[in-house]
Amino acid sequence: MGARILVIEDNPDSLELMTYLLKAFGHEAMGAMDGRHGLDMARAEKPDVILCDILLPDMDGFQIAREIKGSTDLAGIPLVAVTALAMAGDKEKVLHGGFDGYIPKPIDPGHFVAQVVGFLAPGARSPAGRR
Numbered sequence: 713m714g715a716r717i718l719v720i721e722d723n724p725d726s727l728e729l730m731t732y733l734l735k736a737f738g739h740e741a742m743g744a745m746d747g748r749h750g751l752d753m754a755r756a757e758k759p760d761v762i763l764c765d766i767l768l769p770d771m772d773g774f775q776i777a778r779e780i781k782g783s784t785d786l787a788g789i790p791l792v793a794v795t796a797l798a799m800a801g802d803k804e805k806v807l808h809g810g811f812d813g814y815i816p817k818p819i820d821p822g823h824f825v826a827q828v829v830g831f832l833a834p835g836a837r838s839p840a841g842r843r
């Protein structure tokens with residue numbers, strides 16, 4: 713098995729592309745299309761990494777980051793913003809807002825999975841490295 717990856721993204725095309733790419737590289741991808749379901753899934757599944765959009769219908773990514781980093785059993789999970797950093801200062805805002813890193817949108821299909829894997833703990837990195 714590869715890594716277990718939660719993707720919180722409300723755009724169905726983006727969600728489908730990310731989960732497709734992750735699965736194509738042997739990872740287990742699960743999706744949530746709003747913050748509440750994303751947090752429920754994070755608590756239930758304890759994924760190896762969480763990818764999170766910033767603009768979501770019910771709450772923004774910064775609220776999700778506060779919930780995850782404020783929760784003792786979830787705080788250690790790498791949390792990566794996947795977002796279009798259009799404004800000057802957005803990168804700092806993301807990295808100071810509780811995220812461990814970010815991947816810019818639009819995602820680059822040729823590099824996306826490697827970018828995600830770079831955020832995993834060493835033991836979860838390779839399909840052979842886990843379980």
Ligand code: MN
Nearest residue numbers: 722765767768
């Ligand atoms: Mn969005």
